[in-house]
Amino acid sequence: MAEERRFLSASGVPIALRRRQHSASCRELAVRGPRLQLRSLSAATSAVWLAAYGLFALCENSLVLSAAIFITLIGLIIYLHFVKIDQESLLVIGSLGIQVTSAYASGKESTTFIEMGQVKDVVINEAIHMQKVIYYLCILLQDPEDPQGVSEVVPLFQSSKPRLDCLIEVYKSCQEILEQRKTAPQSSEIK
Amino acid sequence: MVLKVFFPSCCSSADSGILIGRWISEQNSAVILAVVHFPFIPVQVKQYLGEVQRVTKVSVSVLGSWSNSKQEKEESLSEFLEDLGTIFCHEPWIQISKEGDSKFWSCSVLQKHSKNPQEEEIILVYYDQRKVMLSHLHPPLDTAGPGAEDASKLSAIFDTVARSQVLFMTDRYDEGPIKLTHWQSDGVEASIIVELLKQASVPACMLLTLLLSLHSHVFCRVLKFWPLSFLWSKLSTCEQLGHRLQHLQVISSNKKAQNQNQLMRKANIFVSLLIDVALGILLMSWLYRKNRIGHLADTLIPVADHVAEELQDLLQWLMGAPAGLKMNRALDQVLGRFFLYHIHLWISYIHLLSPFIEMILWYVGLSACLGLTVALCILSDIIALLTFHIYCFYVYGARLYCLKIYGLSSLWRLFRGKKWNVLRQRVDSCSYDLDQLFIGTLLFTILLFLLPTTALYYLVFTLLRLLVVIVQGLIHLLVDLIDSLPLYSLILRLCRSYRLAAGVKFRVLEQQDGKPLRLLMQINPLSYGGVVQTYRLPTYSCYPRDSWASLCKKLFLGELIYPWKHKGDKQN
Numbered sequence: 105m106a107e108e109r110r111f112l113s114a115s116g117v118p119i120a121l122r123r124r125q126h127s128a129s130c131r132e133l134a135v136r137g138p139r140l141q142l143r144s145l146s147a148a149t150s151a152v153w154l155a156a157y158g159l160f161a162l163c164e165n166s167l168v169l170s171a172a173i174f175i176t177l178i179g180l181i182i183y184l185h186f187v188k189i190d191q192e193s194l195l196v197i198g199s200l201g202i203q204v205t206s207a208y209a210s211g212k213e214s215t216t217f218i219e220m221g222q223v224k225d226v227v228i229n230e231a232i233h234m235q236k237v238i239y240y241l242c243i244l245l246q247d248p249e250d251p252q253g254v255s256e257v258v259p260l261f262q263s264s265k266p267r268l269d270c271l272i273e274v275y276k277s278c279q280e281i282l283e284q285r286k287t288a289p290q291s292s293e294i295k
Numbered sequence: 296m297v298l299k300v301f302f303p304s305c306c307s308s309a310d311s312g313i314l315i316g317r318w319i320s321e322q323n324s325a326v327i328l329a330v331v332h333f334p335f336i337p338v339q340v341k342q343y344l345g346e347v348q349r350v351t352k353v354s355v356s357v358l359g360s361w362s363n364s365k366q367e368k369e370e371s372l373s374e375f376l377e378d379l380g381t382i383f384c385h386e387p388w389i390q391i392s393k394e395g396d397s398k399f400w401s402c403s404v405l406q407k408h409s410k411n412p413q414e415e416e417i418i419l420v421y422y423d424q425r426k427v428m429l430s431h432l433h434p435p436l437d438t439a440g441p442g443a444e445d446a447s448k449l450s451a452i453f454d455t456v457a458r459s460q461v462l463f464m465t466d467r468y469d470e471g472p473i474k475l476t477h478w479q480s481d482g483v484e485a486s487i488i489v490e491l492l493k494q495a496s497v498p499a500c501m502l503l504t505l506l507l508s509l510h511s512h513v514f515c516r517v518l519k520f521w522p523l524s525f526l527w528s529k530l531s532t533c534e535q536l537g538h539r540l541q542h543l544q545v546i547s548s549n550k551k552a553q554n555q556n557q558l559m560r561k562a563n564i565f566v567s568l569l570i571d572v573a574l575g576i577l578l579m580s581w582l583y584r585k586n587r588i589g590h591l592a593d594t595l596i597p598v599a600d601h602v603a604e605e606l607q608d609l610l611q612w613l614m615g616a617p618a619g620l621k622m623n624r625a626l627d628q629v630l631g632r633f634f635l636y637h638i639h640l641w642i643s644y645i646h647l648l649s650p651f652i653e654m655i656l657w658y659v660g661l662s663a664c665l666g667l668t669v670a671l672c673i674l675s676d677i678i679a680l681l682t683f684h685i686y687c688f689y690v691y692g693a694r695l696y697c698l699k700i701y702g703l704s705s706l707w708r709l710f711r712g713k714k715w716n717v718l719r720q721r722v723d724s725c726s727y728d729l730d731q732l733f734i735g736t737l738l739f740t741i742l743l744f745l746l747p748t749t750a751l752y753y754l755v756f757t758l759l760r761l762l763v764v765i766v767q768g769l770i771h772l773l774v775d776l777i778d779s780l781p782l783y784s785l786i787l788r789l790c791r792s793y794r795l796a797a798g799v800k801f802r803v804l805e806q807q808d809g810k811p812l813r814l815l816m817q818i819n820p821l822s823y824g825g826v827v828q829t830y831r832l833p834t835y836s837c838y839p840r841d842s843w844a845s846l847c848k849k850l851f852l853g854e855l856i857y858p859w860k861h862k863g864d865k866q867n
Contacts, residue, residue: 126803126806126812127416127418127806127811127812128416129297129416129418129812130418130803130812132803195801195803197418197801197812197814198297199296199297199299199323199418200299200418200420200801200814203800203801205800215800215819216798216819217798217799217800217801217819219448219449221448
């Protein structure tokens with residue numbers, strides 16, 4: 105079953121959180137940011153081309169115009185493929201692990217899977233970002249040598265930056281599944 | 296606890312039978328490797344599994360039953376399958392059944408000796424057997440410690456499938472008592488080209504080893520004599536050739552590669568050598584077509600002459616009033632004439648060589664067939680030889696300046712009544728005689744007023760030398776790039792990305808209530824940056840030797856600088 109709710113991100117843009125429960129120990133949480141707007145695209149393209157026309161008027165070299173078209177195309181491709189993230193999702197499978205996916209505007213998906221044995225906990229942390237203090241959700245990874253220590257902090261939803269209300273929903277969903285592994289029968293520790 | 300079943304997607308359409316695989320009790324997961332079909336004799340199955348276990352060291356056993364009923368579900372079959380559980384007693388006994396063409400299978404677990412008979416949740420994970428078998432898991436670089444072995448549960452699964460290769464060698468056309476279904480059950484695959492290459496590589500390796508041993512006996516003896524060994528260590532071409540010979544030795548060794556890293560290293564070296572030689576031959580054919588090398592040789596002498604003339608103009612400018620500064624006329628003339636005479640010697644030497652240049656260049660150009668890297672190193676050496684006079688001037692200027700600075704600092708200490716104590720390595724006070732003080736002060740003044748002239752000559756020649764060093768450095772950077780780029784790994788990442796795995800990714804398939812959770816496990820390939828970092832070939836130089844601060848200090852004091860360090864150099 106899937107449900108979708110609207111929230112705001114830290115910078116004020118509207119985002120949508122979608123929760124799906126696939127089974128008792130498997131949940132998917134996806135945060136979708138706003139799509140690329142035609143307005144901003146046209147504005148950027150017009151600005152670059154006006155500048156190119158201005159240069160052309162000064163130096164009378166048509167290479168400037170073709171270079172401007174080239175730069176616009178390459179810049180758009182690089183932006184869509186490497187910069188603009190449309191959707192970030194978290195798939196929590198109890199007893200297997202946590203999978204973090206970022207889907208870019210060009211369709212590329214970059215995935216990381218963290219095994220459950222390495223996950224210590226999922227917490228909400230505070231950070232200073234530019235001139236603001238924001239909340240972010242992160243996964244704490246276990247240090248193999250030191251059972252109490254944390255070896256790495258993996259921040260989640262870095263490009264959509266949801267606010268605390270959205271983060272609390274995600275946090276509660278994750279913790280319900282993570283608690284299951286603590287209440288699991290101690291069969292693995294008898295060995 | 297949750298039970299995970301890893302099911303190969305090639306067995307989805309197999310006929311009914313029993314499941315064999317490995318049970319990993321620490322993770323409560325079952326890795327299914329194949330399906331054994333009816334009819335079979337349980338004793339023979341156990342014998343076969345015992346043999347497989349002995350060969351592969353993987354604890355393969357019968358894990359459960361698989362029923363694929365094309366028509367309606369048969370009650371008798373399900374009882375028969377439960378009875379099998381008593382014959383092959385395995386805890387827990389997994390029963391998977393598929394009805395018709397339905398995607399949603401029902402999976403149940405029989406636990407005879409369980410303490411709490413509650414319903415366990417079952418997760419069904421499909422995996423592509425061939426890809427998982429061929430893939431090599433790369434752990435992240437920072438967790439390569441002893442605890443990493445236990446931490447990665449997925450590597451146990453990859454390991455199981457990879458080591459069970461002998462299980463996949465029997466296909467359904469074999470006349471054995473056991474009929475299996477796995478990814479190769481339709482016929483064992485092999486590639487003719489790979490087999491031919493394997494056969495051809497043995498004599499080729501032996502030939503190479505013979506040639507290399509010949510080289511090491513003859514050449515290394517010859518090189519021990521002084522002039523040759525000095526030249527050998529100074530020319531970068533010879534270093535590059537030595538590096539390539541080492542590579543050839545690695546490839547032609549008879550020992551099989553122990554693990555994945557060694558195999559990739561050998562393959563990378565081989566492909567890199569091949570591409571290098573191919574580019575070198577391409578360059579050579581371009582150079583020798585239309586006699587371009589003749590043109591190059593013809594322009595070499597005028598270029599050398601031009602450089603020498605520019606230097607002469609520079610010296611004339613320094614001997615006058617450079618940038619409006621007023622030099623000490625006598626010292627200026629002495630230094631200027633000294634350097635001008637040097638340039639004159641150099642030009643006559645070049646003109647002496649000029650009839651032979653074309654022939655020398657023609658033969659040296661032939662060595663470009665050894666590789667593009669060798670051609671670039673030759674270019675760098677030619678630049679070094681042509682600008683040898685700049686190097687000489689730099690050394691003269693630096694030594695003069697260095698002497699002057701040391702003299703000044705020592706006489707400055709005398710001026711203040713102190714002395715450098717060599718025994719204690721510190722500055723001590725000292726009482727000088729009057730005549731010592733008088734001469735010392737006189738010398739100090741002379742040196743101080745001659746300092747600007749010397750400093751200017753030093754500055755100019757140091758800048759020229761740094762320019763040449765930067766050009767040579769760029770060429771060496773390119774050579775190192777070609778040397779260390781792991782081309783085979785990059786091509787593998789492009790064409791067969793499942794071979795180099797950074798991890799796995801799961802995709803949730805369609806679900807139905809009441810049926811187990813269905814996931815698809817795919818291989819997450821390593822990024823290109825990760826491939827280059829993991830499989831980089833080591834090179835023979837590392838730069839830079841000095842940090843910026845120590846470089847500036849050396850320049851200020853007039854010490855000679857050798858910016859690029861080579862791995863064989865002793866530290867001074």
